[in-house]
Amino acid sequence: MKLQINGVVAEVPTGWQNETLLSVLREQIGLVGTKYGCGEGLCGACTVLIDGVAQRSCLLEVRTLASKAITTIEGLANGGKLHSVQQAWIDEAVPQCGYCQAGQIMSTVALLKVIRKPTDAQIDEALAGNLCRCGTHQRIRCAVRRVAEIV
Amino acid sequence: MNRRQFAAITSGLIVTFTTGCALPVIPKRPKPEYADGLSWIRFAEGRYTLFIPRVEMGQNILTALKQIACEELTIEWHLLNVKIASTADIVRVRATVGSESIKDFALPLAQACATLREAILMGLTQKRLEAKALPVSELRSFKANGKFVGRTVVIEQGNAIVTGQPLYVGDVRRKGMVYGRVLRANASPELESTLVSFNEAAAKAVPGFVSIVRSRLLLLANSEGIGIVASTPGALDRIELALVPVWKTVGAFNQIEIDRSIDIDRRFDLSPSLMKKVHSDSVDKNSQWDVDLRFDIPLAAHAPIQPRASVAEFSNDGVLQIWVGTQDVFYQRDVISKRMGIDEASIIVHGTRVGGAFGGKTICTVELEAAVLAKEAQMPVKVQWTRAQEFQFGFHRPPSSHRVRVSLSEGRLNTWWHGFSSSHILFTNAIVPAWLQKITNLVGDDGVARGASLLYNAKVRRTEFDLVRIPIFTGPWRGLGAGANGLVIESAIDECALFAKTDPIEFRLQHLDDPRLIRVLKRVAVTSQWGFKAAAEALPNATIIRGRGVACGVYKGMSYVAVVADVEMLKESGAIRVTKIWCVHDCGIVINPDQVKAQCEGNLVWGISMVFSDLLPVGKSKVAASTFGDSPIPLFAEIPPMEIDLIDAGEPPSGAGETAIVAAGAAIANAIRAATGIRVQRFPIKASSFGRQVA
Numbered sequence: 001m002k003l004q005i006n007g008v009v010a011e012v013p014t015g016w017q018n019e020t021l022l023s024v025l026r027e028q029i030g031l032v033g034t035k036y037g038c039g040e041g042l043c044g045a046c047t048v049l050i051d052g053v054a055q056r057s058c059l060l061e062v063r064t065l066a067s068k069a070i071t072t073i074e075g076l077a078n079g080g081k082l083h084s085v086q087q088a089w090i091d092e093a094v095p096q097c098g099y100c101q102a103g104q105i106m107s108t109v110a111l112l113k114v115i116r117k118p119t120d121a122q123i124d125e126a127l128a129g130n131l132c133r134c135g136t137h138q139r140i141r142c143a144v145r146r147v148a149e150i151v
Numbered sequence: 152m153n154r155r156q157f158a159a160i161t162s163g164l165i166v167t168f169t170t171g172c173a174l175p176v177i178p179k180r181p182k183p184e185y186a187d188g189l190s191w192i193r194f195a196e197g198r199y200t201l202f203i204p205r206v207e208m209g210q211n212i213l214t215a216l217k218q219i220a221c222e223e224l225t226i227e228w229h230l231l232n233v234k235i236a237s238t239a240d241i242v243r244v245r246a247t248v249g250s251e252s253i254k255d256f257a258l259p260l261a262q263a264c265a266t267l268r269e270a271i272l273m274g275l276t277q278k279r280l281e282a283k284a285l286p287v288s289e290l291r292s293f294k295a296n297g298k299f300v301g302r303t304v305v306i307e308q309g310n311a312i313v314t315g316q317p318l319y320v321g322d323v324r325r326k327g328m329v330y331g332r333v334l335r336a337n338a339s340p341e342l343e344s345t346l347v348s349f350n351e352a353a354a355k356a357v358p359g360f361v362s363i364v365r366s367r368l369l370l371l372a373n374s375e376g377i378g379i380v381a382s383t384p385g386a387l388d389r390i391e392l393a394l395v396p397v398w399k400t401v402g403a404f405n406q407i408e409i410d411r412s413i414d415i416d417r418r419f420d421l422s423p424s425l426m427k428k429v430h431s432d433s434v435d436k437n438s439q440w441d442v443d444l445r446f447d448i449p450l451a452a453h454a455p456i457q458p459r460a461s462v463a464e465f466s467n468d469g470v471l472q473i474w475v476g477t478q479d480v481f482y483q484r485d486v487i488s489k490r491m492g493i494d495e496a497s498i499i500v501h502g503t504r505v506g507g508a509f510g511g512k513t514i515c516t517v518e519l520e521a522a523v524l525a526k527e528a529q530m531p532v533k534v535q536w537t538r539a540q541e542f543q544f545g546f547h548r549p550p551s552s553h554r555v556r557v558s559l560s561e562g563r564l565n566t567w568w569h570g571f572s573s574s575h576i577l578f579t580n581a582i583v584p585a586w587l588q589k590i591t592n593l594v595g596d597d598g599v600a601r602g603a604s605l606l607y608n609a610k611v612r613r614t615e616f617d618l619v620r621i622p623i624f625t626g627p628w629r630g631l632g633a634g635a636n637g638l639v640i641e642s643a644i645d646e647c648a649l650f651a652k653t654d655p656i657e658f659r660l661q662h663l664d665d666p667r668l669i670r671v672l673k674r675v676a677v678t679s680q681w682g683f684k685a686a687a688e689a690l691p692n693a694t695i696i697r698g699r700g701v702a703c704g705v706y707k708g709m710s711y712v713a714v715v716a717d718v719e720m721l722k723e724s725g726a727i728r729v730t731k732i733w734c735v736h737d738c739g740i741v742i743n744p745d746q747v748k749a750q751c752e753g754n755l756v757w758g759i760s761m762v763f764s765d766l767l768p769v770g771k772s773k774v775a776a777s778t779f780g781d782s783p784i785p786l787f788a789e790i791p792p793m794e795i796d797l798i799d800a801g802e803p804p805s806g807a808g809e810t811a812i813v814a815a816g817a818a819i820a821n822a823i824r825a826a827t828g829i830r831v832q833r834f835p836i837k838a839s840s841f842g843r844q845v846a
Contacts, residue, residue, distance in 0.1 A: 033315015099506025135756030
């Protein structure tokens with residue numbers, strides 16, 4: 001079977017077709033930016049976009065995704081130019097340990113597609129499924145606002 | 152064999168023994184010296200490389216040490232390449248713990264860089280250099296208004312994080328790599344558990360099966376393990392299901408027994424004088440107490456978003472390469488060398504960026520599992536712990552139980568008596584067996600005692616504690632004992648101020664001598680406009696009640712913090728939330744102000760978590776949590792705006808990683824007291840319905 005990931009077609013070998021999208025991305029294809037955090041869809045570290053919608057790749061069976069457009073953290077930048085959300089994350093010095101941030105960024109990209117200028121309450125709601133233990137929440141909010149202001 | 156030749160000394164425990172039988176591997180803690188610094192910095196072909204002697208786990212220490220190196224070398228930012236060190240790159244350094252990376256490593260790094268700079272100026276290019284112990288006054292990186300030091304710079308690895316580049320241990324992929332997991336009884340590893348039976352044939356029939364590994368080296372504490380190896384991660388789940396291992400576990404316990412063994416009032420019933428003293432004045436136990444409070448703080452998980460993982464690979468010549476995501480790469484080498492009987496020189500441990508550790512990734516667990524599976528399977532193996540394994544087989548913040556009794560006279564502290572009990576922290580039961588803890592108990596446990604010393608003047612002071620081994624593993628957690636002790640002491644002091652009918656900042660100032668603590672307290676009064684809004688706002692017909700609280704503290708005698716928090720409660724639902732936090736922080740000379748602020752923000756969020764979330768339930772002889780649903784951490788909506796103010800008055804740099812946690816929780820608890828009149832004594836509280844619970 002084939003997957004369409006970040007605009008590129010990837011072949012999934014037979015032995016990997018019973019895996020989750022997360023494990024195929026990370027282990028078979030080598031797109032390791034998407035993280036394993038809980039395997040239960042509760043932490044958001046594995047968030048990717050499926051046809052533009054934020055979803056938990058640890059819960060998705062890869063065999064159900066043949067006709068979908070999958071976007072991962074590696075697919076956000078355009079050539080050498082960072083996506084505005086990625087740039088805002090750097091400008092606000094968001095990451096501490098950094099492990100949850102790919103998921104936070106993907107959820108933010110999905111949010112901003114639907115709501116161009118989210119309120120803090122809308123940010124909190126959209127990111128409620130993305131946990132961070134380091135305590136970067138305030139900076140994430142600043143980064144989201146920063147993107148909303150410039151885009 | 153004589154296991155019991157020990158000498159206890161006041162500054163720590165020296166353990167000597169005639170044979171190396173069942174003793175655990177104790178982490179070595181060498182103090183970094185100038186000469187060590189030279190193994191961290193190298194210059195070749197016009198470029199500089201800095202092997203970071205610390206573990207990067209979110210404190211952005213790569214960035215801070217790079218700032219010091221660039222300042223001292225007087226070179227452009229892009230000329231210095233920063234690398235995370237392996238055990239082969241640098242001389243042994245101690246674990247990255249205790250908020251000491253700047254305090255203890257900045258100076259030798261700066262001295263080494265200054266030596267290198269001078270040597271290059273003199274035209275030397277091919278020489279091993281002896282580092283000169285230049286005094287701070289001659290170093291460029293300890294001065295104000297540097298080009299890099301004291302400034303905000305783009306964080307190292309920031310671009311790699313936001314673009315998803317491989318940085319963490321789980322991101323390591325090796326040619327021919329397979330996936331492993333070690334299955335154990337679903338019980339605390341403190342209990343002895345053994346494998347009775349398993350369905351080998353069914354496991355072998357699962358597509359992707361590679362091998363089953365039986366090895367006594369897979370024993371984790373008292374928990375036997377059986378290894379499974381598969382060609383994909385998902386196959387591990389299917390093999391585990393098919394294998395149906397049956398376990399026999401000896402012994403049983405539940406939450407009530409742990410609570411009972413920790414219960415401070417019961418400890419006092421057992422013995423009127425507890426095991427260890429922090430302040431040892433004698434008190435008249437029949438005094439009239441003006442404040443008499445019991446506090447209980449439960450077991451809690453570190454809950455980093457990255458569960459631990461490791462990748463191990465043996466080369467044909469028997470050299471083991473192992474990738475780890477822990478706070479001490481050298482300790483991993485020590486344990487694996489001893490347990491597997493591999494010469495240290497044949498083990499290379501590669502450090503990686505750690506996805507959150509908070510004191511929890513200081514022991515060797517998944518790393519040994521990966522090494523054993525790689526050896527037996529004769530293939531490179533990745534072992535990624537599940538979230539459930541992380542809860543079950545890691546260690547946790549110990550529960551603690553406190554009784555604080557205070558008498559005051561004329562508005563001043565007269566007698567302060569704080570007794571508490573906790574399970575172990577530095578002498579963690581995760582590596583120290585019960586028989587050895589009986590001996591370490593003679594020394595005490597500086598981790599449990601941390602932050603217990605009273606900062607306030609009182610005529611009579613008694614602080615004492617018991618160490619209680621519980622059948623769940625406990626150990627270092629952000630701030631160690633200082634988190635819980637700060638929460639308790641600062642809550643009790645707040646109650647004393649109320650009793651004395653004195654403003655809580657004023658009351659603290661009346662009892663303090665330390666000028667740096669006084670300074671942060673006075674500053675937070677200004678930044679939060681304390682006098683303006685100190686009283687709970689009782690608006691007529693209000694649907695919301697508000698309150699404001701303050702707390703302060705000192706971490707390890709080196710860093711100072713004061714925190715003010717505002718809370719509000721909806722009268723109808725009883726839901727309570729923090730609406731704003733102010734923090735003033737003094738860790739001396741600040742290398743990277745923005746990242747010190749980030750550490751403060753993190754600590755404040757941990758304070759919120761201590762008050763509203765942190766609780767790891769126990770049941771049926773184990774940690775009764777396998778997902779974040781069972782042991783939640785704060786969500787975005789719980790995090791208020793935070794204002795951080797840093798004081799840098801030129802004192803030597805100390806640490807920021809665990810300072811604000813000593814005051815954050817108490818400031819919130821004190822705000823809750825101001826708003827509702829209720830003193831929180833059992834943590835955590837349920838934010839969504841607090842008012843209803845107490846109504």
